[in-house]
Amino acid sequence: MNETDLTGPILFCGVLGASLLLAGKVQFGYVYGTSAIGCLGIHALLNLMSSSGVSYVCVASILGYCLLPMVILSSCAIFFSLQGTFGTVLALVIIGWCSLSASKMVTSALAMEGQQLLIAYPCALLYGLFALLTVF
Amino acid sequence: MAYHSGYGAHGSKHRARAAPDPPPLFDDTSGGYSSQPGGYPAPGADVAFNVNHLIGDPMANMAMTYGSSIAFHGKDMVHKELHRFVSVNKLKYFFAVDTAYVAKKLGLLVFPYTHQNWEVQYSRDVPLPPRQDLNAPDLYIPTMAFITYVLLAGMALGIQKRFSPEVLGLCASTALVWVVMEVLALLLGVYLATVRSDLSTFHLLAYSGYKYVGMILSVLTGLLFGSDGYYVALAWTSSALMYFILQLSPLFQVRSLRTAALGPDSMGVPAPRQHLQLYLTLGAAAFQPLMIYWLTFHLVR
Numbered sequence: 001m002n003e004t005d006l007t008g009p010i011l012f013c014g015v016l017g018a019s020l021l022l023a024g025k026v027q028f029g030y031v032y033g034t035s036a037i038g039c040l041g042i043h044a045l046l047n048l049m050s051s052s053g054v055s056y057v058c059v060a061s062i063l064g065y066c067l068l069p070m071v072i073l074s075s076c077a078i079f080f081s082l083q084g085t086f087g088t089v090l091a092l093v094i095i096g097w098c099s100l101s102a103s104k105m106v107t108s109a110l111a112m113e114g115q116q117l118l119i120a121y122p123c124a125l126l127y128g129l130f131a132l133l134t135v136f
Numbered sequence: 137m138a139y140h141s142g143y144g145a146h147g148s149k150h151r152a153r154a155a156p157d158p159p160p161l162f163d164d165t166s167g168g169y170s171s172q173p174g175g176y177p178a179p180g181a182d183v184a185f186n187v188n189h190l191i192g193d194p195m196a197n198m199a200m201t202y203g204s205s206i207a208f209h210g211k212d213m214v215h216k217e218l219h220r221f222v223s224v225n226k227l228k229y230f231f232a233v234d235t236a237y238v239a240k241k242l243g244l245l246v247f248p249y250t251h252q253n254w255e256v257q258y259s260r261d262v263p264l265p266p267r268q269d270l271n272a273p274d275l276y277i278p279t280m281a282f283i284t285y286v287l288l289a290g291m292a293l294g295i296q297k298r299f300s301p302e303v304l305g306l307c308a309s310t311a312l313v314w315v316v317m318e319v320l321a322l323l324l325g326v327y328l329a330t331v332r333s334d335l336s337t338f339h340l341l342a343y344s345g346y347k348y349v350g351m352i353l354s355v356l357t358g359l360l361f362g363s364d365g366y367y368v369a370l371a372w373t374s375s376a377l378m379y380f381i382l383q384l385s386p387l388f389q390v391r392s393l394r395t396a397a398l399g400p401d402s403m404g405v406p407a408p409r410q411h412l413q414l415y416l417t418l419g420a421a422a423f424q425p426l427m428i429y430w431l432t433f434h435l436v437r
Contacts (some may be wrong), residue, residue, distance in 0.1 A: 109323070
């Protein structure tokens with residue numbers, strides 16, 4: 001994980017905000033704030049849980065790239081309301097997809113064995129926050 | 137001058153094949169750019185020219201190095217201040233968990249009645265980390281449970297059409313304030329009542345954070361099964377948590393509840409202090425269901 005870049009993540013945040021705008025919710029501030037603070041929290045947690053530390057840019061880059069499925073969810077929100085059974089199921093599937101891929105990348109980058117589900121859970125919480133913004 | 141030579145170097149459209157004789161100002165930067173792993177697609181002469189002009193400009197270079205040194209200094213300062221207040225190594229002990237430990241501990245919090253051995257194991261005077269000892273406290277579960285509780289509150293309010301991000305912040309701050317007050321009260325009690333202080337602040341934070349697991353279960357059951365389910369889950373998790381805390385009473389130096397009520401023990405701890413320890417443990421245990429009810433009943437109407 002030596003090549004860490006933030007272009008993709010920032011682009012995805014912008015696209016997420018834009019698709020939320022198209023769905024009628026002007027929540028750019030919340031998107032950026034949530035992503036920054038969430039990245040900070042996960043960075044602190046990973047530094048405490050792993051034997052070798054990580055840099056903030058690395059964490060932000062991983063989390064940002066795994067945000068892409070959430071953009072799919074918010075584009076769905078443009079066409080139909082997600083406040084129903086199907087919307088909930090879709091949101092849960094997308095959250096699981098995002099967090100499993102993020103935790104897989106993190107555990108392979110930091111060689112933390114036996115902790116993939118433990119990393120997946122805070123990532124799922126973070127993406128759950130984004131899903132909350134998207135659905136409600 | 138600088139701009140003119142830069143412009144001249146971009147007569148050819150490809151960045152990778154640098155100009156045959158680049159002026160000295162552009163030597164390093166164009167080489168550095170072409171070796172980026174992602175590869176920089178050359179979209180057109182104008183865009184390439186602008187960025188290269190910025191990178192090659194000595195003022196921009198100086199500004200970038202100045203900025204990065206400021207950022208480095210800032211990070212250093214933050215680390216130093218943080219290390220003054222929080223010993224990161226001690227904190228790392230509480231986060232050395234793995235999935236098996238977390239699963240077993242959650243099971244223990246919900247059903248502690250069959251667990252036999254509650255002592256924390258030591259190895260050469262150092263307590264074993266949570267990975268190797270089920271009875272060791274950890275801070276991963278309380279932290280995750282707290283954040284899950286806040287999110288669950290947001291979801292519960294959203295289902296009842298009462299959601300807005302401000303309310304979420306309000307919920308989070310309320311819960312945080314209660315945690316801080318409880319830890320301070322426990323710290324005061326421990327300071328007054330015990331002789332040796334094996335219990336650091338993080339231990340108390342861990343033990344008082346375990347009630348959030350009970351809160352989450354109660355709210356979930358309340359959302360799924362209505363008011364009755366909520367009260368049943370509340371009763372179950374409260375009694376489990378009270379049993380759990382009472383099993384921890386050796387940490388508060390109460391020998392056993394029966395002998396503590398009889399008189400001073402062989403270690404010469406005077407009776408009033410023992411009574412204080414007993415009241416502290418009982419008070420901590422009785423406080424849990426109150427807190428669980430207080431922080432969740434408004435979510436399950």
